[in-house]
Each structure stands twice: as structure tokens, then as C-alpha cells.
Amino acid sequence: MDRLKILRIIILVIFIILISRAAYLQIINGDYFFRLSEGNRISVRPINAPRGKIIDSQGKVIVSNRLTYNLYLMRNEIPPGESSEEILAELSEISGIDYQRLINNYQNTDVKSVIEPILLARHLSKEEMVVIVENNDLLPGIIVQEASLRDYIYPENMVHTTGYIGEINRNELISFNELGYNYRAGDFVGKSGLERQYEFYLAGQEGAEQIEVDNRGQKKQTLGIRKPIAGNDLTLNIDFELQLSLEEILKENFDRLRLEAEDDEERIKPTAAAAIVMDVNSGAILASSSIPNYDLNLFAKGISSSDYQKLSNDPLRPMLDRTVMSDYPTGSIFKLITGAAAMEELGVRADSSFYDSSGRFYIPNWSRPFRNWLDRGEGQLDFVKAMARSNNIVFYELGHELYKEYRGDKLAEYARKFGLDQKTGIDLPSERSGLVPDDQWKRETFNEPWYPGDAVNLSIGQSNLLTTPMQIAQLFSVFANEGILYKPQLADKITSPEGEVVLDIEPYIKADLRSEINDSTFAALNQGLYDVVNKSYGTASHHFLNFPIEVAGKTGTAQTSRALTNHAWFGAFAPYEDPQISVVVLLENGGSSSFSVPIARDIIANYFGVDEEDE
Amino acid sequence: MSWKKKFLHYLNFNVPLTVFLLIIIGFLSISSAVEINQVDSNALVFLQRQAVSVVLGLLVVFILQAYDYRIFKEYAAVIYLLMIGLLSFTLLMGRTVAGGKRWISIGPINFQPAELAKIMLILVLATVIDNNSDDMGYLKGMFWPSIIAFIPFVLVVLQNDLGTALVLFFIYLVMLFAGGGNIKYMALVFGSGFLIIVLIISAHVMLDTPLPFLQEYQLNRLIVFINPDIDPFGSGYNIIQSKIALGSGRLTGKGLFAGTQNQLNFLPEKHTDFIFSVIGEEFGFMGSALVILLFLFLLWQFLKIAEEARDRYGYLVVIGITAMFLFHVLENIGMTMGIMPITGIPLPFISYGGTFMMTSLTAVGIIININLRQNKLMF
Numbered sequence: 001m002d003r004l005k006i007l008r009i010i011i012l013v014i015f016i017i018l019i020s021r022a023a024y025l026q027i028i029n030g031d032y033f034f035r036l037s038e039g040n041r042i043s044v045r046p047i048n049a050p051r052g053k054i055i056d057s058q059g060k061v062i063v064s065n066r067l068t069y070n071l072y073l074m075r076n077e078i079p080p081g082e083s084s085e086e087i088l089a090e091l092s093e094i095s096g097i098d099y100q101r102l103i104n105n106y107q108n109t110d111v112k113s114v115i116e117p118i119l120l121a122r123h124l125s126k127e128e129m130v131v132i133v134e135n136n137d138l139l140p141g142i143i144v145q146e147a148s149l150r151d152y153i154y155p156e157n158m159v160h161t162t163g164y165i166g167e168i169n170r171n172e173l174i175s176f177n178e179l180g181y182n183y184r185a186g187d188f189v190g191k192s193g194l195e196r197q198y199e200f201y202l203a204g205q206e207g208a209e210q211i212e213v214d215n216r217g218q219k220k221q222t223l224g225i226r227k228p229i230a231g232n233d234l235t236l237n238i239d240f241e242l243q244l245s246l247e248e249i250l251k252e253n254f255d256r257l258r259l260e261a262e263d264d265e266e267r268i269k270p271t272a273a274a275a276i277v278m279d280v281n282s283g284a285i286l287a288s289s290s291i292p293n294y295d296l297n298l299f300a301k302g303i304s305s306s307d308y309q310k311l312s313n314d315p316l317r318p319m320l321d322r323t324v325m326s327d328y329p330t331g332s333i334f335k336l337i338t339g340a341a342a343m344e345e346l347g348v349r350a351d352s353s354f355y356d357s358s359g360r361f362y363i364p365n366w367s368r369p370f371r372n373w374l375d376r377g378e379g380q381l382d383f384v385k386a387m388a389r390s391n392n393i394v395f396y397e398l399g400h401e402l403y404k405e406y407r408g409d410k411l412a413e414y415a416r417k418f419g420l421d422q423k424t425g426i427d428l429p430s431e432r433s434g435l436v437p438d439d440q441w442k443r444e445t446f447n448e449p450w451y452p453g454d455a456v457n458l459s460i461g462q463s464n465l466l467t468t469p470m471q472i473a474q475l476f477s478v479f480a481n482e483g484i485l486y487k488p489q490l491a492d493k494i495t496s497p498e499g500e501v502v503l504d505i506e507p508y509i510k511a512d513l514r515s516e517i518n519d520s521t522f523a524a525l526n527q528g529l530y531d532v533v534n535k536s537y538g539t540a541s542h543h544f545l546n547f548p549i550e551v552a553g554k555t556g557t558a559q560t561s562r563a564l565t566n567h568a569w570f571g572a573f574a575p576y577e578d579p580q581i582s583v584v585v586l587l588e589n590g591g592s593s594s595f596s597v598p599i600a601r602d603i604i605a606n607y608f609g610v611d612e613e614d615e
Numbered sequence: 616m617s618w619k620k621k622f623l624h625y626l627n628f629n630v631p632l633t634v635f636l637l638i639i640i641g642f643l644s645i646s647s648a649v650e651i652n653q654v655d656s657n658a659l660v661f662l663q664r665q666a667v668s669v670v671l672g673l674l675v676v677f678i679l680q681a682y683d684y685r686i687f688k689e690y691a692a693v694i695y696l697l698m699i700g701l702l703s704f705t706l707l708m709g710r711t712v713a714g715g716k717r718w719i720s721i722g723p724i725n726f727q728p729a730e731l732a733k734i735m736l737i738l739v740l741a742t743v744i745d746n747n748s749d750d751m752g753y754l755k756g757m758f759w760p761s762i763i764a765f766i767p768f769v770l771v772v773l774q775n776d777l778g779t780a781l782v783l784f785f786i787y788l789v790m791l792f793a794g795g796g797n798i799k800y801m802a803l804v805f806g807s808g809f810l811i812i813v814l815i816i817s818a819h820v821m822l823d824t825p826l827p828f829l830q831e832y833q834l835n836r837l838i839v840f841i842n843p844d845i846d847p848f849g850s851g852y853n854i855i856q857s858k859i860a861l862g863s864g865r866l867t868g869k870g871l872f873a874g875t876q877n878q879l880n881f882l883p884e885k886h887t888d889f890i891f892s893v894i895g896e897e898f899g900f901m902g903s904a905l906v907i908l909l910f911l912f913l914l915w916q917f918l919k920i921a922e923e924a925r926d927r928y929g930y931l932v933v934i935g936i937t938a939m940f941l942f943h944v945l946e947n948i949g950m951t952m953g954i955m956p957i958t959g960i961p962l963p964f965i966s967y968g969g970t971f972m973m974t975s976l977t978a979v980g981i982i983i984n985i986n987l988r989q990n991k992l993m994f
Contacts, residue, residue, distance in 0.1 A: 003793050007934070008918060014945050015911040019904055021952045025862040026900040033862025037896075040859060041875045081852075214879040 049204025052231030072117035160321035163193020164299035237284035283486025331556030334461025350524035387528025399459025408439030408450030480579035483514035555593035641965035648886035672976025737935030778958035789938035861895035868899030
């Protein structure tokens with residue numbers, strides 16, 4: 001029976017091994033496996049946070065959110081023996097969502113951890129959502145979570161200012177997260193306008209639900225919730241009633257002018273229009289519009305590439321916000337700057353007298369004359385009347401005098417004092433700074449000196465001068481309040497979803513020109529602006545006959561290199577005695593300021609509640 | 616002395632007692648594995664079926680006591696032919712479940728003949744080895760036992776039941792050893808067999824030659840046994856989840872019905888092959904050690920009974936049955952702990968499954984029979 005003994009020993013050895021192994025797993029490594037078992041049954045589901053609302057100054061909600069559903073894949077909830085591809089194929093079959101789209105999103109994900117959800121599709125239709133939820137037994141690892149979709153109550157109004165949203169791109173992802181934010185691939189972020197400018201306030205913070213799942217990924221119970229934090233609401237200075245009226249007026253005129261130009265060989269179609277209403281005592285932007293525009297709803301779910309191509313290739317460039325992203329020569333509006341420089345630097349006074357004999361101005365040793373817009377001499381004019389008549393000859397002379405005294409720098413220096421050649425600092429991304437040419441600029445750009453002809457051209461707002469409509473709105477505000485350069489601002493405050501003020505945006509004074517520029521200068525120039533509108537000889541007066549509000553303004557018809565294609569400007573402030581608003585209207589390739597003046601008049605009339613009969 | 620007292624005079628009470636305890640533990644853990652605590656579970660169906668098997672098995676135990684175990688020696692040829700017939704019939708007519716033809720149905724009763732074949736082989740092998748006991752040290756003596764074991768082994772392999780085939784092989788090996796088989800020849804047979812298997816698998820992996828016996832999934836099980844992390848969501852999943860379940864029970868366990876691996880279905884096959892993981896998760900090391908020690912204790916009693924058997928045939932039968940249980944316990948528990956490859960053989964008395972429960976109880980009945988008849992003076 002020796003062999004029985006050996007068998008006993010073998011059995012003993014086997015059982016010692018089994019018990020040691022049990023002790024090794026359960027006692028020595030018990031805590032480790034316990035943690036693993038916790039990790040096994042716990043899954044994390046995202047809870048989307050709504051983006052902040054955009055609200056006008058009267059409390060009217062302009063942009064909000066509505067409920068939609070996003071589709072995710074949880075890799076840790078896929079049972080063994082089933083592959084993601086199989087489940088996605090099943091999902092495509094059941095829901096009708098394109099398989100290729102699902103598989104692309106699955107394969108291109110940045111998500112590395114298996115317990116993190118992979119976004120498969122955004123903003124499911126109700127039908128898709130219902131059929132997926134009903135079949136969730138067949139779709140382990142597939143979850144549908146509530147999400148929010150930007151809800152544009154006025155999808156075709158204030159389009160550029162609001163701006164559009166889109167899926168975060170790689171560069172944004174990197175740079176935003178370097179700033180300390182917590183973005184993930186697939187997030188929607190502001191791409192332009194206020195949505196971009198206030199992205200970090202508007203964006204909510206995704207929450208998460210920790211749940212217990214079984215091996216099919218079915219939820220058993222909630223273990224914990226990290227609440228999502230809704231984005232902050234953005235309250236604007238914009239008065240949306242005014243905004244809607246302004247857009248209506250602007251669009252109506254723009255369409256009409258384009259239509260009229262079709263039948264008139266002397267005229268060409270304006271290619272764009274912009275209008276701004278600004279509070280002269282705070283810099284608050286009350287209304288601002290650029291047309292042509294587009295439908296914000298195109299972007300709410302992420303724009304399709306064909307739609308994007310169509311928008312980008314539109315020759316009228318509807319994506320361009322003309323109020324800040326385009327710049328144009330000012331034409332005669334610049335005479336405000338030339339006038340201010342002349343009064344301050346050359347001792348010109350309101351009653352200084354000038355003489356326009358022929359409607360032509362000659363620079364010594366220069367054969368070509370510089371012309372007035374009128375082909376005959378206007379005789380004797382004082383400085384204020386020269387302003388009201390927008391007489392080029394007088395301002396050529398002033399520009400030439402400034403050149404003789406100070407060469408190419410003085411006029412540019414004044415232009416910069418009034419905020420040109422630099423961004424206004426408005427709370428919008430991609431603002432252009434425009435250009436005020438001077439001696440140094442010309443040498444650097446063309447390797448040529450600043451000629452007297454350049455100075456003369458600049459004095460009436462030509463040469464290479466470029467300004468944005470926002471800069472011109474700012475300019476009329478400075479004249480209205482006689483010296484305080486406010487930063488134009490769209491946003492008034494940012495409030496948390498609980499109503500707490502997160503950021504209160506106060507009016508911001510960029511410069512106080514009263515220390516540099518005499519009251520009498522503002523008084524004389526404003527008198528000129530008043531006469532433009534209110535004296536029978538003023539260039540805008542026939543559009544303001546019997547207008548019950550006293551308006552001061554200036555026309556501008558800026559020549560471009562092409563014939564007939566003048567940009568038409570009108571800038572104004574009102575009421576004259578106690579100014580509240582400045583208004584700017586620009587018609588890109590609008591032909592003549594006689595088309596822009598009535599638009600501005602209608603906007604002012606609307607603002608002050610002037611009835612048609614009162615005019 | 617009454618008949619009853621005489622009958623029970625030699626009974627080793629430890630055997631029925633231990634078996635009874637193991638069955639109780641089995642019912643508890645199956646209840647948890649089939650989630651009797653959940654409202655919508657159909658746990659009662661499982662428990663009823665298991666109870667029926669236990670009752671039938673006990674009936675067999677009692678009926679067996681009416682006959683002397685030596686009757687099996689007399690009918691060895693009949694038993695053998697019956698076994699070959701059953702296994703062949705299964706192979707031809709059986710129901711295919713999970714990749715293997717293992718079941719046959721007689722009316723409402725489904726059973727796996729391969730389970731029964733384990734006992735039948737033990738009874739026949741004991742006869743053949745006993746008859747050749749004088750020649751067991753030579754090749755001549757080992758020839759017939761080997762042929763006898765080889766035929767059912769092949770039939771079971773053809774059913775794709777690798778687990779049972781290994782049990783048969785282990786039984787054959789241990790009985791040959793206990794019966795005085797020549798160690799040198801055994802080592803040679805075993806060694807060359809092992810070498811051939813290694814060669815076949817290497818050739819398949821490296822040269823893509825066909826696998827004669829193994830299915831692809833069985834090979835995968837062997838590979839992931841060596842390294843489960845190769846495929847954590849595929850073939851390696853079972854091993855990983857089972858180890859997590861066992862380990863996370865720590866010393867005292869998560870409590871009955873409170874094992875998350877079990878209740879949330881991360882454990883595969885938890886009421887059958889992986890029942891030991893449920894025990895380990897819910898009762899901790901205390902529970903798993905208790906079960907292991909109970910099995911050790913039971914096998915120890917078996918060896919004692921073998922030692923006291925009235926004849927060499929009885930001794931060999933007990934050794935064969937001991938080998939069967941030993942292999943089941945080692946393979947099943949070892950598999951749940953990740954130290955044996957996954958072959959899917961049940962844990963005796965504990966796993967859910969009617970055929971093997973009845974097989975096990977029949978085996979115990981035979982052992983008790985041998986135990987009771989150790990004294991030649993009886994009856």
C-alpha cells in the first residue's frame with residue numbers, strides 16, 4: 001500500500017495549493033480585487049449642461065436652448081463576446097442612422113478610457129431617440145442622454161453679433177484646455193460673435209452620474225451625481241425691439257436699392273449694409289446689424305459642409321460682419337478730424353472765412369486739380385458752413401496747411417486721438433483696426449514719402465484711409481458727448497443661472513479728449529453737424545424736413561477705385577441739445593450718401609418713436 | 616444486534632455528513648447565483664430541478680445498498696458495452712448545446728451520458744486491472760486497461776467534451792498507478808502523449824495545421840489561461856471576472872446575495888462552472904477555505920475506505936472515484952482561481968446540474984456500499 005501513501009501526499013499537496021491560492025487572492029490581494037469589482041459595476045454617464053441664454057436689455061430672451069438627445073457608446077458596458085462594430089451595426093439597423101457616420105465617430109474619438117462615453121451622434125430626432133431607447137436590450141453599451149440644442153428664437157436677426165457655434169476643433173481644444181478649462185472633443189463652442197467672445201461664461205460644465213450597471217450595461221441604481229453647471233446668462237445692452245426695427249429698415253432699403261439699381265444703368269447694386277445705434281453716454285451698443293446675413297439654425301446642430309461651402313462661396317460674403325470685420329474709407333466724415341486738427345493746430349475758428357472760387361484746388365507744382373463734389377465754386381464760406389456744405393476745397397486747403405506745417409503726421413495723430421487706426425475694443429472677436437495712413441506707413445508700404453497730394457486726399461477721408469462702421473459710431477459718440485471716448489460694448493452683465501451677477505460690465509472710458517481739445521472746437525464742429533441736417537443748405541437737410549427731433553450728422557461718400565462704386569455713409573447723433581444716441585449707416589458700394597441718410601433717419605425716428613405724420 | 620445496527624456498524628458517518636454539508640452549501644450558493652432575491656428571477660425552477668436530482672440521487676444511494684458492489688465486477692462487460700453504446704448514441708443522435716453534442720433526451724429527461732461514463736469506466740477499469748493484477752508491472756498487464764480507457768476517451772473527445780475526457784484520462788492514470796502499474800511505462804505513455812499534444816498545438820499556432828481534437832475556442836481558453844490579459848473582453852474575460860469575484864470577497868465576504876460580481880452578472884456561468892467564485896465573493900476566504908477543507912476531508916475518508924476495502928476490486932473502485940472527485944475539485948476550483956485552464960467541469964455536490972449530481976451521489980453510494988461491506992462476515 002505504498003502507493004496509497006503517495007496518493008495521500010499528492011492530494012494533500014493539491015489541497016495546500018488550492019488553499020494557498022485562495023488565501024493569496026482573497027487575503028493578500030483582496031483589497032486590490034475589491035477595488036476592481038467596484039470599478040466593474042460602476043459606470044459614469046455624462047449629464048450635459050445647457051449653454052447660457054442671451055438676453056436683451058429689456059429682459060427678452062433672444063437665444064435659449066431646447067431639449068435634445070445625444071447618443072453615446074460606453075465601451076465598459078459592452079458584454080464579452082460582442083464587439084463595438086457589431087453593436088454599431090445593430091444600432092444603425094434599428095435607428096436608421098448611417099453606419100459609416102457612427103463608425104467614423106467611434107473610430108475618430110479622442111476618448112481613451114473605456115469608462116468614458118464616446119459621442120456617436122448629436123441631436124437625435126425624436127423618432128431615433130424613441131426607437132433606440134425601446135430597443136436598449138439589444139444595444140448594450142449604447143446610451144441616450146439628454147442634451148441641449150441652441151434655440152434661436154430669431155434665427156435671422158442679430159446674426160453676426162450673436163455669432164454661431166460649432167464643434168470644437170483641435171486647436172481650440174488644446175488652447176482652451178491650456179487656459180485651464182475642461183473641454184472635450186465633440187463639445188460645441190462659440191465660433192464667432194458673442195458666442196465666441198463670452199464662450200467661457202456661456203459654456204456650461206458637464207456633470208456626471210455615477211451609476212451601478214450590470215454586465216449588460218443596464219442601470220441598476222444611481223450611486224452619485226455630480227450636478228452639471230448650466231452656463232451663465234449674457235445680458236446685452238442691445239434693445240431687441242430697436243434691433244428688430246433697425247434690421248427691418250436696413251433690409252427693406254437694401255433690397256429696394258438693389259432692385260432699383262437693376263433698372264438703372266447709372267447705379268450699381270449695393271453689396272452690403274451695416275447700421276449701428278450706440279448710447280453716446282456709455283458706449284453701450286443698442287442695436288447693430290450687418291446684411292446680408294444667414295440663418296443661425298444652419299449652425300445649431302453643426303453645419304453641413306455643403307451649407308458651409310455655400311455660405312463661404314456666396315459673393316456677397318454673408319458671414320462677414322460689416323460693423324467690425326470690414327473697413328472702408330470714410331469719405332467726408334473724416335472732415336470732423338481734419339476740422340478738429342485745423343482748429344487746434346492752425347488756429348482756425350468757427351467764423352474763419354474761406355473762399356471756393358472754382359470748385360478746384362491746386363497744389364503748387366502739381367498739375368491735376370483736386371475737385372469738390374460740386375463742379376462750380378461756392379464763393380465765400382465760413383468754417384461751419386464749409387462743414388455743413390461738406391465743401392472739399394476748404395478741407396483740401398486745411399489738409400495742405402497741416403501738411404506744410406507738420407508734414408504727414410499731424411492729421412493721422414488726430415485721427416488716432418479719435419479712435420481710428422485701432423480696434424475699438426468692442427466685445428467681439430475678429431475686429432479690424434482699420435488704417436490711418438501717414439508718412440511712416442507710406443514709406444514702409446510703398447517705399448515712398450508722404451506727398452502733399454496724400455495729405456490733401458486724406459483730409460476729405462480718401463487716400464488709403466480705412467475705418468469700420470463701429471469706429472465711426474464711436475467717433476460720433478465722442479462728438480456728441482464732447483470729448484469722452486467710450487469703448488463700445490454689447491454686453492451689460494453676466495449672471496449665473498441662480499441670478500447672481502458674475503460679471504458687471506461698466507461703461508469704460510478709453511480716453512478723455514477734453515484735456516486735449518477745446519470745448520470751442522467741439523462746439524464749432526457740432527454746429528457744423530447740426531447745420532448739415534438742419535440748415536436748408538446742409539447736405540442731409542432735405543431728408544430731415546420737419547423732423548421733430550434735432551439731429552446732427554455728416555454724410556460721407558467714399559470713393560473706391562472702381563467707378564460708381566462709392567461707399568455711402570451717414571453718421572449722426574441725436575437729440576442735438578442732449579445727445580442720447582449716435583447712429584451710423586453704411587451702404588457698401590451704395591453709390592451716394594443720399595441713399596444712406598434716409599435709412600439713418602428712419603432708425604432715429606424709430607428710436608424716438610416719431611410717427612410718419614410728425615415728419 | 617438488529618439488522619439496521621449491523622448494517623450501520625461499519626458506516627463511516629463522515630461521508631454522508633460531509634456530502635450533506637456540501638449539498639447545503641450548494642443550494643445556498645445556487646440561490647444567490649440565480650438571484651432568488653430578485654423579484655423577477657426564475658430561481659425556484661433551478662432549485663426545484665436541483666432538489667429533484669438530489670432526491671433521485673439519494674434514492675440510487677439507498678437502492679445500491681441492497682446489492683453487493685461485486686455485482687458490478689460480474690457485469691463489467693455489460694457495463695462497458697452499455698457505456699460505449701450510450702456514448703456512440705450521443706455522438707450520433709445527441710442534442711448540440713454550446714458547441715458540443717453531449718445531451719440525450721428520454722422523454723422529459725435530458726442527461727449527459729458522459730457523466731455516467733465516468734463511473735462506468737471506473738467500474739470496468741477496476742475489473743480489468745484486478746484481473747491483470749499479476750502482470751501490472753509489465754506492458755502486458757497495462758495493455759487491456761489502456762485499450763478499455765482509450766475508446767470512451769476518444770468518444771468523449773469527439774463530443775467536444777474536453778473536460779470530461781481529461782477526467783477519464785486522470786481516472787485511468789490514478790487507477791493504473793494505484794493498481795501497481797509500471798511507473799516507467801506510465802511516465803513514457805503520459806510523457807509522449809503530452810509531447811504529441813504540445814507538438815500539435817505548436818504546429819497549429821505556427822504553421823496553421825488543422826487541430827485534430829481541439830476546437831479553436833478550446834485552444835483559445837488554453838492560451839488565455841496562460842495570459843488572460845491578452846483578450847480581457849473575449850476569452851480572458853471569464854478568468855478575470857472570476858478572480859475579481861473571488862478576491863473581492865476578502866476574508867469574510869460581501870454577504871449572501873451581496874456579491875456584486877455575481878448579482879450584476881459579471882460572473883459567467885455562475886450557477887454551474889463558476890459557483891465557487893460566488894462562494895468566494897459572498898463568503899470570503901472563510902467560505903472558500905471551508906469548502907476546500909470539506910472536500911479534503913471527504914477524499915481523506917474515501918482513501919480510508921479504500922484501505923479497508925474487503926478486496927482489491929473494491930479498493931480500485933474507491934480509488935477511481937476518489938480520482939474523479941479530486942480532478943473535479945482541482946480543475947473546477949483551480950479554474951476559478953486562474954491556476955487551471957477553463958474546461959467547464961462542475962464542482963461536485965455544489966454546481967447546478969442534474970446529471971453530475973446524480974453521478975456524484977451514485978459514486979458516493981458505491982463507496983458507502985464498499986464501506987459497509989468491508990467485513991467479510993457481513994450478511
